[in-house]
Amino acid sequence: MNVMSNESASGPVLEVQGLSKVFTGNSEPTPVLSGLNFQAWPGEFICIIGQSGCGKSTLLKLLAGFIPPTAGRILFKGNDITGPGPERCVVFQEDALFPWLTVAENIGFGLKGRALSAAEKQARVNRFLDLVGLTEFKDYLPREISGGMKQRVALARVLVLSPEVLLMDEPFAALDAQAREQMQNLLLSLWEQLKQTIVFVTHDVREAVTLSDRIMVMGRITAETIINPTHLVPIPLDRPRIQNRREFMKLALQLKAMVSRIES
Numbered sequence: 001m002n003v004m005s006n007e008s009a010s011g012p013v014l015e016v017q018g019l020s021k022v023f024t025g026n027s028e029p030t031p032v033l034s035g036l037n038f039q040a041w042p043g044e045f046i047c048i049i050g051q052s053g054c055g056k057s058t059l060l061k062l063l064a065g066f067i068p069p070t071a072g073r074i075l076f077k078g079n080d081i082t083g084p085g086p087e088r089c090v091v092f093q094e095d096a097l098f099p100w101l102t103v104a105e106n107i108g109f110g111l112k113g114r115a116l117s118a119a120e121k122q123a124r125v126n127r128f129l130d131l132v133g134l135t136e137f138k139d140y141l142p143r144e145i146s147g148g149m150k151q152r153v154a155l156a157r158v159l160v161l162s163p164e165v166l167l168m169d170e171p172f173a174a175l176d177a178q179a180r181e182q183m184q185n186l187l188l189s190l191w192e193q194l195k196q197t198i199v200f201v202t203h204d205v206r207e208a209v210t211l212s213d214r215i216m217v218m219g220r221i222t223a224e225t226i227i228n229p230t231h232l233v234p235i236p237l238d239r240p241r242i243q244n245r246r247e248f249m250k251l252a253l254q255l256k257a258m259v260s261r262i263e264s
């Protein structure tokens with residue numbers, strides 16, 4: 001990361017400016033993003049929706065610094081992102097835990113390189129075991145716990161690193177409806193306590209409306225149309241959000257219509 005800093009406490013945490021990505025492999029070049037602009041503010045929860053193949057995961061990988069942009073810039077607090085960094089952590093749909101480590105050891109793994117005493121590390125692990133409700137299961141191995149519990153471990157082992165930005169790519173997509181709802185509630189309660197900036201990709205419009213402050217509706221780039229979201233849709237509903245309320249359903253329907261209009 002660039003050492004020169006022009007950050008201000010009230011500025012955006014993430015700033016995407018004219019971002020384009022074209023994949024060039026063996027086949028034809030594939031343009032995926034073109035001239036994308038948006039900002040994420042401190043503590044903001046942004047969801048990204050859009051149909052399969054529109055570039056949601058690509059955008060997350062760019063924000064994580066796993067892949068470079070073709071054009072444009074991505075800034076973290078005013079500094080160009082040039083690779084992965086500890087201030088930006090990623091949670092995927094199927095996060096592989098270390099199968100030979102216990103729940104507590106998995107959560108503490110990322111702290112190995114940190115300049116903290118053993119007691120401080122243990123205290124942090126205990127705090128996050130408690131926050132995700134897994135204290136009782138701390139000595140279990142991943143194969144001995146449910147899918148929902150594994151995703152709680154995946155979340156805790158990232159949150160224990162105190163990232164300022166949490167990048168989540170369909171983290172609950174593999175869970176059944178009940179576990180998924182529990183994870184949504186858990187994530188919201190952790191976010192209210194820890195105040196990270198979250199960028200969360202989902203296929204599920206209802207999940208996006210349940211979680212986010214603003215929603216980005218992404219479209220696919222074709223020869224005829226280049227869709228660059230320039231406007232993120234604000235979700236002006238109080239939390240906790242009730243899915244069968246009229247205002248919720250109205251917003252979800254409008255967003256679904258936007259997704260299908262872009263794709264048609």
Ligand SMILES: Nc1ncnc2c1ncn2[C@@H]1O[C@H](COP(=O)(O)OP(=O)(O)OP(=O)(O)O)[C@@H](O)[C@H]1O
Pocket residue numbers: 023024025030032050051052053054055056057058059203
């Ligand atoms: N490394 C790569 N090389 C070439 N093309 C790629 C690469 N990664 C992604 N793509 C292409 O970029 C486009 C967007 O892919 P991406 O995975 O970002 O979509 P997505 O919105 O996350 O889809 P889904 O909802 O199915 O997860 C697709 O056409 C995909 O084939």
Ligand SMILES: [Mg+2]
Pocket residue numbers: 056057058169
């Ligand atoms: Mg994806």
